[in-house]
Amino acid sequence: MNHENGIWEKRLHPLTLVYRLITTLPNIAFPIVFVLYGGNTEDWIYIIISILLGFFVLPGLFLNYYYFDYSITDSEVIIRSGIFSKKERHIKIERIQNISVTQNFIHKILNIAKVQLETAGDATTEGVLDSVSKADAHHIKEVVKAYQNEKEAEKTGENAELLIGNESKEEEDENVIFSMSLMDTIRYGALRFRPVVLAASAWIFSMVSQFSPKWTEQLEQILESGYKDYIKQLDVFMITLYVLLGVFSILFISWLIDILLTVNTYHKFKLVSERGKLVTSQGLFSTRISAIPLKKLQMMVIKSNPITRKLNFFRLDMQTAGFGGGDGSKAKSETAIPFAKISQIKDIIQRIRGVELPFEFNKVSPKTIRRAAIRYLFYSVPFGFALYFSFDSFWILLVLIPIIAFAAYIRYQYRGYNVIDDQIFVKQGFWFQKISVIPIEKIQTLHKRSTYFQRRLDLATVEIDTAATVYGSDASIIDIDEEVATEIFDELNRLFIENKNMQKAEKTQQTNTEL
């Protein structure tokens, strides 16, 4: 065993103790919160609970640290842990797919880092070293890489991994494909308009507005006099002013929050190409580094909203089958490019997959407008009730009709699909547009689905299932003519089988020539 180069029975960094103390302290001190909030000093029982907890937890922290060590040999990484029941985990060097080094805020202060070893096989066989010094983290990476290179050199003739750009093994120069300036990040935040943030800030707004004494008086007045009477006593101008003011302040706050959050997550965003994978790093307070293994890349999604689309800015997400692979439970979506011109995104897609984005999409059947309108009609029933009761007029409901019609029409206009060069392109959505790019060779199963209502209109939906369908990101071709659906279904199936048979033939040919 190669002791000089490897790492042998090494403990974590001593500052890990400080880190764990900081992270567990809130849990221990939790009972004290009751005392503080209750303001009752006789609640000393809670303090005693805290002390007792501390009495048990703190030695545990130390023992856990003391009985934890890791070794890296030329064949495997061994992590030993456990005070009473010992555990020894062996991870084969060549199975380690990725080593991610992350730092959160506390890590950064203490100048330590968390190292995660991700493997290709079972999702549970992952090693976590929380935490080691930054230098050690780097060293671990180096050592594992060196051993892996050795291993790979041993078995020559293995299928070469996909390379982007030209990168030699000796040169560890970073091959940066894409990076974002602070200005870009702020601009991105300003144009995101995430509904989640809007909802959050509406909630914050309602919390804050409680502190304005006048507001509560008015609210009481409203409640006492009954909502209707209050509205009648105001003139139209005041009502609109109130409503507009409220809406605008909520929008403004959410806009600011969104910018701040975006800067926090995407500060110094960088996309680096390494051997067989793309690596992103980002974050202001806590740096997040994550890898996108190109072999496991399933589907690429280009996202935009109407405003960014107008300004020609798009976002590129990549969905991978995950290091766990197989069961799909580790499937994840990683943002490869948060904010870039379409030309840049097209360029990167071209480099990764050699795929040209189509300019035109085939439209789905216009009958989908009818289906969408009926569906939206059902959705708007509660809204219609609210309108009816607040305005006390039946005619106000007519307002809904053009809105529903327009929404249904837009839904149809912005849906499309195309199959070119062994890739499936599916476009959907107006407010949050998604263009999914799925390679035919990544298809797992294909489904053609038609509900009773679809069949009445001679429509069907084609669903394409890959190993990385993250929740809410399915790429289905919804509401196309039954005939077309059958055609696409058969065509995709045929293309996939052909593709696989060709690969198989190539493989056998290779082995034949080798023999």
Next chain:
Amino acid sequence: MMQLNPDVKSVWIIYYIRRTLFLMAITLAVDYFIFSDLEKWPFFFGFLPLLIFILGGIYTIVFPKLKYNNWFFELKDDELQLKRGVITKIDSTAPYCRIQHIDIAQNIVERMFGLSSLVIYTAGTKGADLVIPGLPHYYAQELQSKLKEYTIEDAV
């Protein structure tokens, strides 16, 4: 295209009877504890379970036959094809090279009729496992070993 074993209709009938009885028990409890206390409740005691009984009865009589008549599968050269569904029709194909592993499942009702289900797992995340119910047990085993030959280790 192949059809399932006709005995599967009986299996489904038992499932539906079981489900109807279960729903009847729940509605009976709801009726007894909640609705019978309401003054304005317009129906007599036992109305909801009766309704469930009638609807469930119709469903149990009509549906298994429809379901059976609409259930087909076929082992093609390179892929497994399924066609099924009464109200929502679903056609699926699972290429053999995508099959990760195949289970044979048999519950107590199926065992009564000597039937079993073939569960086919792929790495797909949405319609992840395809199930072919109502196959004679020996035939399911035959299919399993046949499909196993095709399944090869293949990267996602």
